[in-house]
Amino acid sequence: MTVERMLHTPEAEQLLDLTGEIVDKELAPRASQDEEEGVFPREVFRVLGGAGLLGLPYPGEYGGGDQPYGVYLQVVEELARGWLAVGLGVSVHTLSCYPLAAFGSEEQKAALLPAMLGGDLLGAYCLSETASGSDAAAMTTRAEPVEGGYRLNGAKAWITHGGEADYYSLFARTGAPDSGARGISCFHVPDGTPGLGSAPPERKMGMRSSPTAGVLLDDVGIGADALIGEEGQGFGIALSALDSGRLGIAACAVGVAQAALDAAVAYSRERRQFGSAIGDFQGVGFMLADMATQIAASRALYLSAAALRDAGRPFGRQAAMAKLMATDTAMRVTTDAVQVFGGYGYTRDFPVERYMREAKVLQIVEGTNQVQRLVISRHLAKEGS
Template sequence: MTVERTLHTPEAKQLLELTREIVDKELTPRAAHDEEGGLFPRDVFGVLGGSGLLGLPYPGEYGGGDQPYEVYLQVVEELARGWLAVGLGVSVHSLSCYPVAAFGSEEQRAALLPDMLGGDLLGAYCLSETASGSDAAAMTTRAERVGDGYRINGAKAWITHGGRADYYTLFARTGAPDSGSHGISCFHVPAGAPGLDSAAPERKMGMSSSPTAGVLFDDVRIGADALVGEEGRGFGIALAALDSGRLGIAACAVGLAQAALDAAVAYSRERRQFGSAIGDFQGLGFMLADMATQVAASRELYLAAARLRDAGRPFGKQAAMAKLLATDTAMRVTTDAVQVFGGYGYTRDFPVERYMREAKVLQIVEGTNQVQRLVISRHLAREGG
């Protein structure tokens, strides 16, 4: 099913058409096979970079697309519709670019962003640790001043592209151990730095083509020019990046839910019982109607948040709302899609069981949905309701 879009420029329309062409010709045909084999589609990110789709929300002077976030997110949604591992990978890569693009020096932007946005380099975002997931301020990975640079020791956990990335956007403690959120700094660390290694990939219930692994830092030495932004101000950088990253996850969730809805609607028209297509039965037809409504509502919520971001207005609360609604919707819609398929939906002969397994992680990454509710409630308390 082709979703009607409200696009304000011919260029944006062309970008969506190009994305759909790549999805239909290159992603959808190989997604099930590569997921089954746990194959990481690194080549796809090169194709996306070469097509100008990997740096859409970033400045054109550094190789980006100069596109509003509203357009970028719709591209992410389309990619996730075809293959969630790719849509999520683009969202995470964009997240890893944000600190350099928004807080880096002119020298850092000129030196790093062209390869990051052009697809030559794939990034990872190193914030979480085994004992400090949602409580990021409790991190223990440390970067100590040594001469004219830093020495890093510690470990990060649950890192998308861990062990496969070309660079890591790292958040590490530079202040005292009890300095909380005030003693954290941001660094750009090349994957080839001596002492940097990765743990074995996690064995997950879904998203097998998206590698997730711990990243280990054992006396990793980096120069002072690897510091992004001011020392001790990294926590603010991390939070600013996560607000945008949550919108990326919301777009991924809508794309996955749309794929499940499309599959369920198509099957309901083909499958016949008691002499009629099963979609003609009110019980199933109402289920499909609810699924379509939830997908459409989730899409409009992430787009509304993106418009606030594009206008330079606060959007943190709306980003949390969009992530919460869209990922809960993805879980509900993919589960209902399995139900529409009946016994066939529980087999790997059809894609909906994979969609259902993949949807679960979206309620966890970029802050669990319980954390999103906490973020929203705190905004409401500050606003006086």
Template sequence: MAVDRTLPTSEAADLLELVREVASKELSGRVAADEENAAFPRDLFTLLGRSGLLGLPYPSEYGGGDQPYEVYLQVVEELATSWLAVGLGLSVHTLSCFPVAAYGTEEQRAALLPDMLGGELLGAYCLSEAHSGSDAAALSTRAQATDSGYRIDGAKSWITHGGHADFYTLFARTGAPDSGSQGISCFHVPAATPGVSADAPEKKMGMSASPTAVMRFDGAEVGADARIGAEGQGFPIALAALDSGRLGIAACAVGVAQAALDAALAYAREREQFGRPIVEFQGLSFMLADMATGVEAARELYLAAARRRDAGRPFGRQAAMAKLFATDTAMRVTTDAVQVLGGYGYTRDFPVERLMREAKVLQIVEGTNQIQRLVIGRHLARGE
């Protein structure tokens, strides 16, 4: 089903048309086989970068696209509609570039961003640890100051692109062990740094083509210029990045839900029972109506939050709401899509079972939906 989009400029409309063309020609024909074989489509990220799609919300002076978040997120959604691993990969890469773009020195931006935004380098975001997921301030990875920079020791868990990324945006403790959120700093760590390694990829329920792995930093030494922002500023940087990253996950969720709705509608229009298409039966048409309403509402919620961000207004509460609602909607819509297809929906001959498995992770990544409710509640308690 074609999505009726309202875009701010004709340039943005042309951009979305380019994305649809890339998705149709390069993604749709590969997704089933690559997901089945757990094949990471690294070449597609190079293609996206060279097509100008890896740095859309960043300044053109560093190779970005100067696009508002309202447009960038619709690109993420379009890609996720065809292949979640690619849409989410773009979102994670954008998240990984954020600290350098927003908090780096002019020298760091000039040296790092062109390759990061141009497709030559792919990023990963290293915040979570085995014992500090939702409680990110409890991280224990250590960056010890040396004469020439820092020595990093520790392990990061659940890292998207782990073992395949070209750089890792890493958060490590530079303060005392009991310094909490005040003692965390942010670092740009190239993958080729000695002491950086990845465990075998996790065996996940879905998104098999997107590698997720534990990253280990065993005496990895980086220069002083690898630190992004001031020492001890890492936790505010991480939270600022995650506010924007949650909008990326919301857009991914809408893409997955849209794909499931499209598949369910196509099947319901063609499948006949009792002499007519099953879409004409009230019980099924009501289910499809609820699915379509949820997808539309989720899209408008993330776009409203994006417009607040573009206008320079606070958007943390709205980002949490968009992530919460969109990912819960994706889980519900994909589950209902399986039901619409009946027995066929439970087989791998149709995409909806894969979409249902993929939707689940979106309720977990970049802050579980329970954490989103906590974030929203705290904003409400402060009258925000």
């Protein structure tokens, strides 16, 4: 199905054409089997990095693509249409680059960003803990100052690329245990640092090709130059990063929903009952119309939020709205796609059951949709409508 693009330049058109080619030739044909077997496609991220797709919204001087955020998000959507594990992986990697790109020193950027943006390295974002998921300010992982740097102890939970990442953008408490949001700092921790380990991957209902695991820190020694920004600035960095990351999740959700709609439309044309294609019956045709409308509205909402970000204007409320609407839409659309397929939709012979399982996690990651409603309502109480 042809999707209307919101493009800025011929270069953006070429990037999306390239992404679509990679999706159709490299990702979509292998997604179902690799998901079934739980294969993590690490080499795909190197291919995407070589194609210039891992650093799109970051400055060219550090190896990024100098692209508007709206263009980057459309690339993420297209990747998620072919394989959510890859689209989400690119979104998480981009999120992991954000603290250093936005708050790092010039020396840190020059030393680290080119490899992070060029595809040689894959990142992870370490904020959540077992007892402090939505309440990130309650984290207990500590970074104790020592001579020449810090010593990290604790554990992070639900980390995408945990155990597979080449570096971790990690948040830990440098203040007193009761210091709340004010006592959190951000660090760049390379894989292979002594004392850094990971728990076994979580056994998930979907997204089996995207490893999610706890990250364990046992007297992990890092230098003072691993601190990103200033001590105590970490919580602000985390919230700022999540505003952008939520738009990545919204784009992933639209991609999954689009894949489900494409499959449902194609099936509705082929499947015949009572002498007609099932898509000719209003019960199915109206369902498809609602699915297409919800997807288009969700896409417009994330692109609208991205336009605010690109213009340097506040976009946190709109990012929460986009994440909320797009992921709820993905859940509805994938559920309806299974219904269009009938009994076949409940089998693994068709991809819509996988899309339905994958859509569920998007309502949870990077802030549950209940948290998004809280964010939106707080903005309304403070700013009005």
